[in-house]
Amino acid sequence: MSKLRTAPTLDDVAKMAGVSTATVSRCLNTPDRVVKATRERVQSAVDALGYMPNFAARVMAANRSLTVGAIIPTMENAIFARGLQAFQEELHTHGYTLLVSSSAYKPEIEEEQIRTLIARGADALLLIGHDRAPQIYTELERRKIPALIAWSFLPDAQLPSVGFDNRAAMAELADRVIGLGHRRIGVISGIRSGNDRARLRIEGIEQAAARHGISPLDLTIIETSYEIENGAAAFDRLMSQSVRPTAVLCGNDVLAVGALHRAREMGLNVPRDVSITGFDDIELARIVSPALTTVHVPHREMGRRAAMELVSMLEQQSDGTGSRLDTHIVERQSLGPPAKG
Amino acid sequence: MSKLRTAPTLDDVAKMAGVSTATVSRCLNTPDRVVKATRERVQSAVDALGYMPNFAARVMAANRSLTVGAIIPTMENAIFARGLQAFQEELHTHGYTLLVSSSAYKPEIEEEQIRTLIARGADALLLIGHDRAPQIYTELERRKIPALIAWSFLPDAQLPSVGFDNRAAMAELADRVIGLGHRRIGVISGIRSGNDRARLRIEGIEQAAARHGISPLDLTIIETSYEIENGAAAFDRLMSQSVRPTAVLCGNDVLAVGALHRAREMGLNVPRDVSITGFDDIELARIVSPALTTVHVPHREMGRRAAMELVSMLEQQSDGTGSRLDTHIVERQSLGPPAKG
């Protein structure tokens, strides 16, 4: 029975080149272990047949896939795009492929995605942030899957992390805002539950406020998920308080853009009537007007380092050390001193 | 020799449940072909062991992966995000998984990605646009990989497509612009080579211009790749001509946002001094100010239909019929009549 028109296999190549399948396999994977003449013969057979190795078979036989999985909270906005791009480029130079999936910020989906990626043979995983059910870490440990956390650096966490200090970064920005004279501050944060970045950023603001003797009563915090619309709605709520804040610190640029948009719709001048700040420094932050004052995160560098770290964990069998990157404030037009009043 | 701490296999489950591996497999894939008592026994073994089927092994044995691959030109901006999201959601309801990769608008990379996805066992492919080397189509045909094209509907193309009529959509917008009295028109297009969407959109503008007796000399076309920066630079060039256009039609919203940004930097009032339009109606179009007048593309609907079509091609072994979706113009603030003079 002839298998009509299916992809050529190693066997086909081997027959055509007059060698064993082992040799063909070696030509593909460890060419220097094959003498030149044979290698060339095999290569022409490969070319002639348009042979491409079957990935599933390879994974099964070799018990590794040269694939790294990443689960990011969302693909819908640009927050993770640049970092992930750099991550994947760096992986590529080491011969690894990236598989991405998104958890929509839902812990149960993230857990499922982790299992799926493992079942698909991912050799290692990149996760975002530290907050998740402990048994996930146990499971990764048990299965001996190297994993790394990005977007949040914590020195003593269960897994090594490559990222920045969310708390300190936001505290620095809050210091700056308070230093300009703002005393009534609104905060539009992402949902803290299961999201250490959101939680730590708020903590940073609270720390800075406390340092400057600002009462918690003058700090209004709204939690909402990271969408432009929600930033706008939260801004509405903040501004409809009896005493309006003079500055609104947002958990990320997406929320800030929403706030900015609503401010404009309300006829408010930013930063004269109210200051608005973001976090992340995504492209959008430069495009809106007034351009957002925000915290710049070295996304590309973070992605690149995460990839290097993960590859070294994979290839040196090491546990990974992690690294902390610096952020800095980017001053644009959306932050100014409060209006006299 | 004991395999220390590796993932449990079908065999482990079978032993624990006291059945054959075939029965376990059937429990997982065709539960109604197994009697309830057995099924439950197997299920508890699965739970107890935390068993997850090995994907590679399954693909190899079953010769299908329940995976669909999509190659999109870019992930860097939101153009394809929403449609792809809907595509993946719909696939999910049919039990399929989506694997996405990006070609960076490079034909040779796209070709490589196609091969990679096939090697990884994709059961079917989603491609964007019709323009690509003919041998790719031959190859897909030869390997009997169902494939579908999105973002551009062409009734008689090699492969079925789900999308809209790029030419007609842009012609409609150009008609509107010309109808407002614009006679000198600038066009900022994506690179046409290998991109039928870009090509057809320009054709639409040219058609409309011809219909209204506008000389090709009054139509300045700049081609550049789809990045905000490039939109800005192209706008610069258009406005530094001896006779400035009164309206600038952009190949997509990303370019338009760049143009808009530069216009503002140049101190031009949009639309009083110059009108700017986009194409796609991504979220960004609503956020910028003035908000972009653009062509709304039903991205979600397109993604959903593409998924349905592909699943039916896969499951009915049919060839696929494709379908044309309607676009419509969204009037916002960036388009107005030309200034007197």
Added chain:
DNA sequence: ATGTAAATTGCAAGCGCTTACATAATTGCT
């Protein structure tokens, strides 16, 4: 030439799963 070490190639055993086919258990009839 001859022996030995090193390089090259082949053989064949899996990797974990699905599924055609064979067998065993159950059901429904008469």
Added chain:
DNA sequence: AGCAATTATGTAAGCGCTTGCAATTTACAT
């Protein structure tokens, strides 16, 4: 109760590849 038809389960042959080990060839020193 007895038989055929139906349903449930088991047996075992792969799927296409990698890789440890054995066999063969080549290179090199004596």
